[in-house]
Amino acid sequence: MQQDKVKIKLSGVSETLLFCLWGRAQLSKKYSSLFYDAKAVELAEKIDYDFSTSEVPFEGIWLNISLKGNLPPFGLPALRAKKFDEKIKAYIAEHPCASVVNIGAGLDTTFYRVDNGTIQWYDLDLSAVIEIRRQLLSEPDRTTYIAESLFDPIWCKDIKHTEDGVFMVAGGVLPFFEESQVKQFFSMLADNFPGGEIIFDAPSKLNDGSGTWGDQFPPEQRDAMRAAWMEAFKDWWGKAPQDQKDKLNDMIATLKTPTKPKGKEWADLEAWWNQLNAEEIGEIWRGFRVSSDRYFGRWTLEDANEITKWDSRIAVIDQSPLFKDIPRDPSLSEEIRQFMDYSDKSGRLNIFQLRI
Numbered sequence: 132m133q134q135d136k137v138k139i140k141l142s143g144v145s146e147t148l149l150f151c152l153w154g155r156a157q158l159s160k161k162y163s164s165l166f167y168d169a170k171a172v173e174l175a176e177k178i179d180y181d182f183s184t185s186e187v188p189f190e191g192i193w194l195n196i197s198l199k200g201n202l203p204p205f206g207l208p209a210l211r212a213k214k215f216d217e218k219i220k221a222y223i224a225e226h227p228c229a230s231v232v233n234i235g236a237g238l239d240t241t242f243y244r245v246d247n248g249t250i251q252w253y254d255l256d257l258s259a260v261i262e263i264r265r266q267l268l269s270e271p272d273r274t275t276y277i278a279e280s281l282f283d284p285i286w287c288k289d290i291k292h293t294e295d296g297v298f299m300v301a302g303g304v305l306p307f308f309e310e311s312q313v314k315q316f317f318s319m320l321a322d323n324f325p326g327g328e329i330i331f332d333a334p335s336k337l338n339d340g341s342g343t344w345g346d347q348f349p350p351e352q353r354d355a356m357r358a359a360w361m362e363a364f365k366d367w368w369g370k371a372p373q374d375q376k377d378k379l380n381d382m383i384a385t386l387k388t389p390t391k392p393k394g395k396e397w398a399d400l401e402a403w404w405n406q407l408n409a410e411e412i413g414e415i416w417r418g419f420r421v422s423s424d425r426y427f428g429r430w431t432l433e434d435a436n437e438i439t440k441w442d443s444r445i446a447v448i449d450q451s452p453l454f455k456d457i458p459r460d461p462s463l464s465e466e467i468r469q470f471m472d473y474s475d476k477s478g479r480l481n482i483f484q485l486r487i
């Protein structure tokens with residue numbers, strides 16, 4: 132019941148943890164043969180959060196498309212959890228008493244999926260998030276919550292039981308930051324966890340917003356996606372409070388585009404949007420993303436060897452496209468399978484594994 136749910140108020144990058152949780156819960160409900168996380172489903176149901184009118188206008192629209200349910204690619208990046216599970220399980224099979232550190236953990240529930248009964252687990256996030264985490268999920272045995280910034284070396288001292296190795300996981304975290312911060316982060320890991328390993332995901336430059344919004348879909352899906360986006364936009368406009376609509380209009384006013392809507396109402400926005408060509412949409416898309424405080428793609432990575440050039444103590448173990456080795460299960464629609472193939476072929480989203 133609604134009144135039993137926990138109201139979540141987060142902002143900035145931290146709010147994006149809800150989208151990740153939502154993605155894992157959606158996948159579990161719709162494609163359980165691919166991925167199943169009972170705890171994620173349970174948690175998503177405990178939360179009172181209106182995904183359709185997220186505080187950042189364009190994210191509300193984005194989430195709205197996902198919520199319509201007929202365009203499933205949006206929950207799919209959560210499949211990184213499946214890839215991460217395999218890597219963690221392989222590591223702890225060799226190092227059964229290892230410490231695993233979940234960096235920027237949000238409301239991630241990987242521990243419950245991979246626990247072997249002997250690992251030590253750490254969930255690290257900012258204090259506002261850890262507070263919510265504690266409210267929803269108490270610390271199980273062998274798990275410690277750490278309320279620190281991932282950039283502050285202080286948390287490294289909290290990782291005990293390092294004799295059987297340290298494995299770090301950072302899902303959906305590093306690309307929100309500047310390259311200089313990510314560089315510093317890796318050298319901090321090399322200073323503190325020599326011999327440890329880390330897995331993380333990062334988009335390539337193709338995902339930094341320089342292309343058009345439609346570029347992330349196979350060409351045959353683009354018209355349908357643009358139409359769906361428009362429908363979701365309209366839906367959002369119908370539901371969003373006035374202050375969010377004002378925020379959106381203010382954002383449009385700052386865009387460096389040759390044309391602007393004639394007025395501030397839905398009909399003006401629709402007419403404006405419909406006459407834009409793909410290049411202009413690309414420019415607008417980029418403008419919105421870059422001005423957002425939760426821009427996933429601020430840091431991009433094509434080739435893991437880049438990081439070894441930053442710090443010679445680090446070595447590459449693996450790099451693979453996000454959906455590689457994920458079975459193209461017959462329960463997945465043709466569109467989803469096309470989307471996964473297209474994403475992998477373009478190298479847009481990758482999973483990286485490094486030895487520190």
Ligand SMILES: C[S@@+](CC[C@H](N)C(=O)[O-])C[C@H]1O[C@@H](n2cnc3c(N)ncnc32)[C@H](O)[C@@H]1O
Nearest residue numbers: 145147148151235236237239256280281302303
């Ligand atoms: C997209 S969410 C990913 C959450 C989780 N890894 C998952 O897959 O569900 C990004 C997470 O990074 C966390 N975060 C952002 N800045 C951080 C910082 N400086 N230190 C630690 N965590 C941070 C956010 O609070 C949020 O939980």
